[in-house]
Structure formats: C-alpha cells, structure tokens
Amino acid sequence: MVYDLILKNSTIINKEGKIKQGQNIYISQGEIIKISDEFINANNIKEIIDCSNLFVTPGLVNLHTHSPMNIFKGIAEDVDIYDWFNKEIWPYESKITSDDVYYGALLAIIEMIENGVTAFADHYFYAERICDAVLETGIRGDIAPTLFGMADNFEDEFKRISHLIEKKSGISNRLSLRYGPHSPYTCPLETLKKIVDAAKYYGVGLHIHMSETVKQVEDSFNTYNKTHFEILYDAGGFDVPIIIAHGIWLSERDLRYLSNTSYFAVSPKTYMKLSMGMGNIWKYYKQLKICIATDGAASPNSLNPLEQARLFALLGKLTYKATEYRIEEIWEIMMKGHEALNFNTRDVEIGYKADLVFWDLNKPNTMPVYNPLASIIYSADSRNIIHVMVNGVFLKRNGKLLIDTDEIIKKAYIHSKKILERGKGYANIYF
Ligand SMILES: [Zn+2]
Numbered sequence: 001m002v003y004d005l006i007l008k009n010s011t012i013i014n015k016e017g018k019i020k021q022g023q024n025i026y027i028s029q030g031e032i033i034k035i036s037d038e039f040i041n042a043n044n045i046k047e048i049i050d051c052s053n054l055f056v057t058p059g060l061v062n063l064h065t066h067s068p069m070n071i072f073k074g075i076a077e078d079v080d081i082y083d084w085f086n087k088e089i090w091p092y093e094s095k096i097t098s099d100d101v102y103y104g105a106l107l108a109i110i111e112m113i114e115n116g117v118t119a120f121a122d123h124y125f126y127a128e129r130i131c132d133a134v135l136e137t138g139i140r141g142d143i144a145p146t147l148f149g150m151a152d153n154f155e156d157e158f159k160r161i162s163h164l165i166e167k168k169s170g171i172s173n174r175l176s177l178r179y180g181p182h183s184p185y186t187c188p189l190e191t192l193k194k195i196v197d198a199a200k201y202y203g204v205g206l207h208i209h210m211s212e213t214v215k216q217v218e219d220s221f222n223t224y225n226k227t228h229f230e231i232l233y234d235a236g237g238f239d240v241p242i243i244i245a246h247g248i249w250l251s252e253r254d255l256r257y258l259s260n261t262s263y264f265a266v267s268p269k270t271y272m273k274l275s276m277g278m279g280n281i282w283k284y285y286k287q288l289k290i291c292i293a294t295d296g297a298a299s300p301n302s303l304n305p306l307e308q309a310r311l312f313a314l315l316g317k318l319t320y321k322a323t324e325y326r327i328e329e330i331w332e333i334m335m336k337g338h339e340a341l342n343f344n345t346r347d348v349e350i351g352y353k354a355d356l357v358f359w360d361l362n363k364p365n366t367m368p369v370y371n372p373l374a375s376i377i378y379s380a381d382s383r384n385i386i387h388v389m390v391n392g393v394f395l396k397r398n399g400k401l402l403i404d405t406d407e408i409i410k411k412a413y414i415h416s417k418k419i420l421e422r423g424k425g426y427a428n429i430y431f
Pocket of ligand 1: 064065123209245295296
C-alpha cells in the first residue's frame with residue numbers, strides 16, 4: 001500500500017461536531033483509508049503534512065446556487081424581489097451568452113474554494129459550460145440544467161438536457177447531474193410529470209425552487225387550490241431525491257409529502273436582502289433536512305456558506321430563542337449537504353473521500369479557542385481556511401488558491417462590461 005498523504009497530528013471535527021485530537025489521517029487515491037492516533041513512518045509515504053494546530057473537518061457544501069450569476073453580482077441593488085427578477089435579472093439573463101456563463105461559473109468556483117466549499121449544487125442554463133468549469137477546477141459539482149416547462153421550446157430543451165444528463169453522468173467522480181425544473185409556477189403539471197419520469201429513468205434527482213414567498217404560495221393556492229409541495233407530490237416529485245431551493249414558506253400540511261431524501265437549501269442572506277421574510281422553516285429546523293446554500297451571487301453578493309450558516313443561527317435566535325439553534329445543531333446543518341449529494345464525502349472517516357477543510361484558529365479573529373465550533377461558526381472567515389482539499393488534491397494550500405485566479409478575474413471583468421453594453425432584453429416569464 002502506498003500512502004499519497006498523511007495528515008499528521010490533526011484535530012478532527014467530525015460531521016456531528018465531535019472533536020478528536022492527535023489523529024493521523026492516511027489518504028490514498030483520494031480516499032481516507034486509515035485514521036490512527038499512532039503515527040508510523042515508512043518509505044511508502046509520498047508526503048507527510050504536519051497538522052498540529054489545525055482543525056480538519058469535512059468540506060463545506062453549498063446546496064443551491066446559480067454559479068454563473070456571479071457575473072451579475074451587484075448589478076441589481078436596493079430593489080424588491082419582484083423588480084429584482086422582472087425588471088433586472090430576467091431581462092439581463094435573456095441576453096446572456098454561454099461564455100458569460102462559463103466565466104461566471106469559474107469566478108463562483110474560485111470564491112467558493114476560497115471559502116472552504118468542496119461541493120456545490122448548481123441550477124442554470126448552458127449547464128455543459130458549468131460542467132466544464134467543475135472538471136477544470138477540481139471542485140465537485142452537482143449540476144441541474146434549468147428547465148422552464150411553460151417555455152415554447154420545452155420539448156426540445158427537455159430532450160437536449162436529457163441527452164446531456166445521459167452523456168455527462170459518470171464521467172468523473174466529481175460531477176453529477178440532475179433535472180432542474182425551475183419551479184412549480186413555471187412548469188405546468190404535465191411537464192413536471194415528464195421531468196420526474198425521466199429522473200426516475202436515469203436514476204437522478206431533482207433540484208427545484210419551491211414556496212419562496214408568501215405571494216407564490218397564495219397564487220398557487222388561488223390558481224390550483226394546491227401548494228407547490230402538493231403540485232410536486234402530484235407529479236411524483238418526492239419519489240426521487242430532491243433539493244428544494246428555499247421552500248421557506250412551507251406549511252404544516254406540506255410536511256406529510258416530504259421523503260427522507262427531501263433536502264432544503266436555505267440562504268438567509270437572500271431572504272434578508274430581498275425582504276422575503278423568514279417563512280416557517282426556522283420553526284421546523286429540528287425535523288426537516290435543512291442544508292446551507294448561498295443562492296446565486298446576484299442576490300446575496302457572496303458565495304460563503306459559513307456566512308449563511310451564521311445568519312441562519314442568528315435569525316433563529318433573534319426571532320425565537322437564544323438557547324435554540326445551538327452550535328452543534330448549526331454544524332450538523334452545515335454538514336447535512338454532503339448527505340444530499342452523491343459524492344461519498346460526508347465525514348472525516350475511513351471509506352469517505354478526502355474532501356477536507358483545514359482551519360487555523362490561532363488568529364486574532366478566532367483566539368482564544370475555548371470552543372472550536374463556536375470559533376468557526378461565529379468568528380472564522382476565509383483567512384482561517386488554510387487548506388482546502390477535494391478528492392485528496394489540494395485546491396487551496398497555505399492560504400492560496402492553486403488555480404490561475406488572475407486570468408479568471410480578467411475574463412470575468414471583460415464579460416461584465418459586455419453584459420452592460422448589451423443591456424436588458426425581453427423576458428417572457430414573470431415572477
Ligand atoms: Zn435559486
């Protein structure tokens with residue numbers, strides 16, 4: 001046995017927040033193959049890294065984003081959610097090109113790696129270009145090509161996307177795909193059913209926006225006498241693994257439809273910035289499978305799951321109780337995203353992929369460290385994230401990204417200029 005790497009004398013924080021000091025983590029071919037408190041040096045070890053003074057945790061997961069929207073970051077400020085969609089984002093998006101998507105996605109990926117993200121779930125158009133960005137950068141991506149059921153070209157797009165899912169699935173253990181029907185309000189029931197049947201056929205999941213605002217829930221009720229959850233249930237949507245983007249305004253009656261593979265991707269910064277309210281999801285945080293997400297950068301202006309987790313805890317405490325939304329619970333919510341994705345990365349344990357974040361908490365913003373989880377959740381930022389590893393490969397090391405970020409930033413700047421030059425087009429959808 002050849003060991004590619006040994007992380008010597010690490011302090012592990014596992015997915016439940018349990019801490020174990022003095023651990024040696026042995027990695028081979030991208031996988032954790034041994035963890036021991038005994039360190040044995042041998043000549044079949046390629047590299048040893050001293051991790052004394054570092055906390056080693058599973059990577060962070062961003063369970064819902066629109067990575068290419070990094071190219072729109074800051075383009076629509078101080079508007080409500082309706083103007084944000086209808087007067088700003090959708091008109092700009094109607095003129096977006098596949099190159100804008102590619103450089104927006106790359107920009108998102110470098111920001112996410114900087115912030116400790118090892119896997120993300122994405123939802124956007126020109127998904128093949130996002131797949132390219134994932135494969136080129138070393139991160140893990142679960143990509144859902146967006147589908148609008150009410151679009152004139154739905155049948156053609158559905159075929160094209162089904163072909164893409166078939167073609168790209170299984171080409172890398174860092175890439176997975178699933179169907180991305182936009183939402184129950186943009187996908188009529190018969191199109192949702194068709195998408196669910198195809199997801200079952202290909203053995204993939206769904207990623208869909210649901211019950212994001214009070215108005216959406218009311219409109220759905222007035223039109224169909226059903227909630228979004230009931231419509232999706234009618235389409236068979238809960239028979240497959242599902243990422244529910246937001247779903248914050250779910251009601252008591254919606255809870256019965258959820259399966260044990262229904263995961264909620266929650267992004268408090270977007271809800272605050274666009275005045276969407278908190279919905280009911282905070283009330284159910286112990287019983288639902290809540291995961292952390294950032295949403296696309298055009299609303300929260302950052303792709304930082306740690307910031308979102310912090311806001312989730314703080315909003316919960318502000319609204320409900322200081323003794324609830326405890327740090328161990330928030331940590332488990334931060335880790336839950338691994339379970340929603342099919343990458344076998346959910347813990348620092350033998351048999352899991354080596355997707356790890358190395359935290360240096362010996363810094364002014366986090367010292368002294370009485371409680372490492374509190375230091376991470378309430379004090380840390382990307383400066384404390386010293387190394388980031390995916391599949392046993394470092395993507396950030398000694399505080400620096402191992403990707404040519406200058407080139408990506410330069411290209412993203414050029415594309416942002418082109419977006420402004422082209423201006424807004426006409427969007428035939430309405431939020
Ligand atoms: Zn979204």
